[in-house]
Amino acid sequence: MEEYVYIDGKKYRRGYTTGSCASAASKAATHMLLTKKKIDKVNIDTPKGIPLSLVVHNIEAYENKVKCSIEKDGGDDIDATHRMHIYAEATLIDRVNDEDIIVEGGVGVGVVTKKGLSVDVGRPAINPVPMRMINTEVRKIIGENFRDNIGKNKSLRITISAPEGVEIAKKTFNPRLGIVGGISILGTTGIVEPMSDEGWKKSLSIELEMKKSQGLDKIILVPGNHGEEFIKDKLNLDMKYVVRTSNFIGYMLKEAQRIGFKKILMAGHIGKYIKISAGIFNTHSKVADARSEILISNLAMMGAPLEFLKKIESCVTAEGAVEIINNSDYTDFYDLISNKCKYKIDQYLLDEDIDVEVMMFTMDKTLLGKSDKADDLVEVFR
CATH class of the missing domain: 3.40.1050 (Beta-carbonic Anhydrase; Chain A)
Known part of the structure; x- marks a missing residue:
């Protein structure tokens, strides 16, 4: 990633979104679950076309599930979520609705309670682009033939959480938008452009x-x-x-x-x-x-x-x-x-x-x- 941009002659550092964090954590957790090997970094692609290499934190590895986090970095466009950790837990479960990948929200990820957003009422506040990013990056690990590789009776459940999100959400627009219990997982490009309104x-x-x-x-x-x-x-x-x-x-x-x-x-x-x-x-x-x-x-x-x-x-x-x-x-x-x-x-x-x-x-x-x-x-x- 070109780490800096120039705006009005001044140098500003780019960052990456909660959506990028969620997709990177999901990919890392899935990789460690299936390979049984811990990793220090994970690479993802962003919709903006800028690849990211992010440090993996807080690894918890068990036989049937792995959890880890990615630290959000807003660059020089600091907001309430700057430096918080976005977690993903990857777990193999019994097959659900013939789906390979099931993405859910955990602690600190808000739930949509009002119509009018890009996410249905009752669903976790993970916007469409981050949801696609999570599925795309996880698919790179499990492959197109998940049922043949892993087991025809299994699904992979990804649970996105943000333990600090319950309190941090109070500093955002979420309560006004009818998103309760936590933050939203956002980002249309995966990259935070500094000083952008x-x-x-x-x-x-x-x-x-x-x-x-x-x-x-x-x-x-x-x-x-x-x-x-x-x-x-x-x-x-x-x-x-x-x-x-x-x-x-x-x-x-x-x-x-x-x-x-x-x-x-x-x-x-x-x-x-x-x-x-x-x-x-x-x-x-x-x-x-x-x-x-x-x-x-x-x-x-x-x-x-x-x-x-x-x-x-x-x-x-x-x-x-x-x-x-x-x-x-x-x-x-x-x-x-x-x-x-x-x-x-x-x-x-x-x-x-x-x-x-x-x-x-x-x-x-x-x-x-x-x-x-x-x-x-x-x-x-x-």
């Missing part, structure tokens, strides 16, 4: 897919915790409608459009939503941070004097600007900005059939402003 965005999008599959035709988009608390505590709306966007506002709007939602209520802190009013749809500060300029230009258009605008310019945060605006004659500013957000979103989606309304609040969840028909849309969610 794609995995994060995909997790958010999956939640939208799930809401649609559960029969919802309208959705509430919020950036994160503060938005959720606003919806729950201030608007008293059912949280089943709520999906987070993080900073990926534009991406999630387009996903909601693609999936078929026709009514979208958006609620967020002014620090993020002020950017949307200027057509900025990724609200991370590294992408664009023109909060002060947007505040000043809009207040200037409302007739605010120079000295007032200078006070706004001196504010380090949007919250600081809110304090000044709240003690002025320009409190209509918030509704103006909310309507501008709606206007920019309508332009962005170019879909007259989608009804979008916007609400903005402060850090203490006080409503600041709303688009003209936001209250009407809120009632639709009640």
